[in-house]
Amino acid sequence: MGKTLAGFVPEVWSGLLLRRLNDALVYRNVVNMDYQGDITGSGDTVRINEIGPITVNSYTSTSTGDLTVQQLTDAQKVLKIDQEKYFAFWLDNVDEAQIKPKVLGDAMTEAAWSIANDIDEYIAALYTDAAIVSAGSKSGATITGVNITSTNILKYMSVAAQDADEANMPGPRWMVIPPWLHHKMILAKIVQDTSNSAVLANASIGNFYGFNLYVSNNVTNGTPAADDACVMFGYNGSITLAVQVAKTDIVEPTKAFKKLVKGLVVYGAKVVRPNQLGVMYLDYTAEAS
Numbered sequence: 001m002g003k004t005l006a007g008f009v010p011e012v013w014s015g016l017l018l019r020r021l022n023d024a025l026v027y028r029n030v031v032n033m034d035y036q037g038d039i040t041g042s043g044d045t046v047r048i049n050e051i052g053p054i055t056v057n058s059y060t061s062t063s064t065g066d067l068t069v070q071q072l073t074d075a076q077k078v079l080k081i082d083q084e085k086y087f088a089f090w091l092d093n094v095d096e097a098q099i100k101p102k103v104l105g106d107a108m109t110e111a112a113w114s115i116a117n118d119i120d121e122y123i124a125a126l127y128t129d130a131a132i133v134s135a136g137s138k139s140g141a142t143i144t145g146v147n148i149t150s151t152n153i154l155k156y157m158s159v160a161a162q163d164a165d166e167a168n169m170p171g172p173r174w175m176v177i178p179p180w181l182h183h184k185m186i187l188a189k190i191v192q193d194t195s196n197s198a199v200l201a202n203a204s205i206g207n208f209y210g211f212n213l214y215v216s217n218n219v220t221n222g223t224p225a226a227d228d229a230c231v232m233f234g235y236n237g238s239i240t241l242a243v244q245v246a247k248t249d250i251v252e253p254t255k256a257f258k259k260l261v262k263g264l265v266v267y268g269a270k271v272v273r274p275n276q277l278g279v280m281y282l283d284y285t286a287e288a289s
């Protein structure tokens with residue numbers, strides 16, 4: 001079939017790819033990745049054990065009866081690693097400079113960005129599992145978003161914060177918004193990127209109403225209107241993500257004067273606390289002239 005490039009260490013390049021993959025993920029900032037090390041490949045299942053509610057009973061110093069002792073219950077959830085993405089590209093063998101680490105590293109970075117985009121889209125689509133709906137509605141596949149302008153965005157941000165408080169949502173809390181909503185907030189003078197950059201490196205644009213705000217083009221658009229954004233909010237324990245680089249390799253086919261670089265990434269994500277995950281269905285509306 002071919003031979004592996006001399007000096008290529010798959011574990012080293014897999015580690016590099018995973019680091020750059022994590023750097024590229026926007027939703028990496030808002031999910032739990034405690035089970036990252038528990039997966040080895042596609043088809044794995046990770047069992048997430050959670051302790052159920054603890055009952056509190058009344059007590060007085062004159063009590064003579066036995067204590068009511070509770071048996072702990074195990075609320076277990078299963079995270080399935082059922083998503084697989086690969087990349088494969090050629091490196092010409094005409095010029096040996098093509099195989100230098102910098103060229104290969106740049107190509108791996110591009111591959112990581114592309115796969116990270118797919119993972120972000122996958123996580124963003126988990127809004128359907130959110131138990132808190134703070135604005136708009138969804139009936140089947142049809143989403144009805146509330147019309148948003150700079151004059152009313154404050155109202156809906158406030159409602160989301162109130163709903164999070166009433167759900168006893170822990171902190172730090174987060175919200176991922178599309179670029180158009182970020183613009184509405186700037187017009188309303190709610191947030192402003194004080195560093196004068198378009199978006200900070202990790203897509204964070206600050207904190208408002210207790211939410212750490214992140215901007216992403218991968219916020220899911222609704223049906224039928226493409227400008228109905230499904231804006232999720234929660235805390236870092238609301239969603240669990242596990243990602244693993246299953247394999248990277250470079251081979252030189254016997255019938256070609258070039259090298260084939262390929263890699264396989266597997267992942268899975270799950271809403272583990274739907275009662276502490278919220279969504280707002282927001283419809284872009286032009287500002288009044």
